Every structure is written in C-alpha cells, then in structure tokens.
Amino acid sequence: MTAPLDCPCASGKPFDSCCGPYLSGKAAAPTAEALMRARYSSYATGRIDFVEKTHAPESRADFNRKASEKWAKESVWKGLSVIAVKDGLESHDTGVVSFTARFTSGGQDYEHREIASFRKDGGTWYFVDGKSPKPDTFVKTEPELGRNDPCHCGSGKKFKKCHGS
Numbered sequence: 001m002t003a004p005l006d007c008p009c010a011s012g013k014p015f016d017s018c019c020g021p022y023l024s025g026k027a028a029a030p031t032a033e034a035l036m037r038a039r040y041s042s043y044a045t046g047r048i049d050f051v052e053k054t055h056a057p058e059s060r061a062d063f064n065r066k067a068s069e070k071w072a073k074e075s076v077w078k079g080l081s082v083i084a085v086k087d088g089l090e091s092h093d094t095g096v097v098s099f100t101a102r103f104t105s106g107g108q109d110y111e112h113r114e115i116a117s118f119r120k121d122g123g124t125w126y127f128v129d130g131k132s133p134k135p136d137t138f139v140k141t142e143p144e145l146g147r148n149d150p151c152h153c154g155s156g157k158k159f160k161k162c163h164g165s
Helices: 020-024 032-045 048-053 057-062 065-074
Strands: 075-087 094-105 108-121 124-131
Touching: 020 032, 032 048, 032 065, 032 075, 032 094, 032 108, 032 124, 048 065, 057 124, 065 075
Parallel strands: none
Antiparallel strands: 075 094, 094 108, 108 124
C-alpha cells in the first residue's frame, strides 16, 4: 500500500483526508476556507465539475467551463497560500478568503492573488465572486525636504547645494 499523496491545497494533510472528500461529493466543505482550498485542488487535479458546482447559482452562467478546463490542464499547480480569512466558519453565513495560488503556464511562473467572497445557503458553501487585491498605499512618514534644509546625507550643506540638484 502506498502512502497517500499530499493535498494540492498545501494544508500538509493527505488528499484523501483533506480536499478529496469534498471533490468526490462524500462530504461538504464546512467552512469558506475549506471550500476555497477544495476549489484550488479541483483545478490542480482537473476536476472542473466541482468548480462549476460550487459557484453560486446566480454566477454559474458566467462560468466558462472550456476556459477553466484548458487553464487547469495546461498549468502546473505549485501551491496555495491563504493570506487572511474573515468569517466563513461553520456558524457564519458569509466569509471572505484572501489567497495566492501559484502555477506555471507556458513555462512561466504566475501568482494569482484574489479576495474571494463565499456564501452559505442551506448549509452549503458557494463561491460568490473574486476580486484582485488593491495595492498598499504608500504613506510618507517624513516631511519633504525643502531646498534650504540641511541635506539628509549629513554633509552640513543645504539640500539644494548637495543632493537637491
């Protein structure tokens, strides 16, 4: 008997005791994060039926099955990192999971970053939509140097005569 393979979702658990039961339909994902991990594993294993089935009913018409199958088949799935989880526990009805999925396609490495929203209806979690995270805003903590301020390099000269030109 061979040892079970690690789950593609990078949980560190064997596939058969992690995402496998969700993909096979033997169990339902108990949390938004578990569903998100299972959806990643479904891409990694080419089981696109699960991805389609776990879309919220109102967004299934927008699901492009052929493109998803092509993407799953032509990519080498490298791993998943969960960045943050907000709600989405068994006691919640909604949840948000921020993650990074790593894959290679056409010989080039990619990172897909997403903030995914989930909703639970009748005890079943569904993927509602995903958005790209906004970049962090850079906030300056020091005041601007004026032309007549001492130079930041410590030369003793005015900024305009040292590094300001």
